[in-house]
Amino acid sequence: MLKKFRGKKSYFRNLWRRSTAEQYDLDFGSEGWFDLWHTHLDFYGFGNNSLKIRREHIKAHIALYNGLLEKLQTFGKPYQSWIELVVEDAGLDAVYIHTPNPNEDNFPLKIENVNWDCTVPNDFKDLINLNEFNVGHYKWESNNSYIIQSKNKGIRLQNSLKESSIIYKKV
Template identity: 85%
Template sequence: MKKFRGKKRYFRNLWRETTAEQYDLDFGKEGWFDLWHTHLDFYGFGNNKLKIRKEHIKAHLALYNSLLEKFDTLGKPYQSWIELVDEDTGLDAVYIHTPNPNNDNFPLKIENINWNCTVPKYFKGIINLNEFNVGHYKWESNNSYLIHSKNNGVKL
C-alpha cells in the first residue's frame, strides 16, 4: 500500500464539498431528484485507515445537514439519507429522492432494513443517535448502514 501523500490538501478539498452550494441542485418548485447521490470518498481512501474513514463520515454528515437546510425551501416531500458501506468506503454516499417524472418510486422503500441494529463502534462520537436513525441492511455481499434524520423528510 502506497503512502497517502497530500492529506492536508485532500481533506481541505473534501470539506469544501460539504456544502449544498457546491452542487448545482435545483431546490425550487420545479426541481426534482431521482435517487441523486454523491460519493465523497470516491477512491475509497477510508478503506485504509479508520481515522480517514471517520473523517469521511463526518464530511458526509456535514453535507447531509447542509442539504437538509436547503430542503426547507423545496416545498414538497423528499427523502434523504446517508449510506455507509462497511466493505467499500468508495460506495458511501448522500442521497436525495423526491417525486419525479422518471419513475413512480416515491417514497422509496428499501426492504429488510433493521432499524434496531447494533451501531458500529466507529460511529460512536460521530453520529448523534438522538438526531438520527441508524439502520442496517445487507445488499448483495455488502453490509450497509443507512443514516436518516429523525425530524426531516419522509422515512425510508
C-alpha cells in the same frame, strides 16, 4: 504494501470544501425533482485503507447531509434524504436525495429488510447523534449498509415487503 497517501492536507481541505451544501447547485425550482440523486465524498475509497481517514469522510458526509437538509427546508415538496455507509467499501458511501419524479413511480423509496433497531458499529457510533438521527442496517448482495436519516426532516425510508413485486435497492 499500501502506497503512502501523499497530499493529505490539501485532500482533506478539499474534502471539507466539497462537504458544504453550497457546493451543490440543486434545482429547487417548481419543476425540481431528484431521482436517487447522490454524491460520494470518498469516490476513490481512501477510507478503506485507514479508520482515521474513513471517520473523517463520515464526518464530512454528515456535515454535507445536515447542510442539504437545511437547503431542502425551502424545497416545498416531499423528499427523502439519507446517508448510506457501506462497511466493505468506503467509496460507496454517499448522501442521497429522492423525491417524486417523472422517471419512475418509486417514491417514497422502500428498501428490503432494513433493521432500524440495529447496533451501530463502534467505528463510527460516536460520530452520530442518536437523538437527531435514526440508524438502520441492511444487507445488499454481500455488503453491509448503514442508513443514517434525520428523525425530524424528510420522509423516512420504508421497509419493503418481501412479497412485493417491485423491490427497490441501492443504485
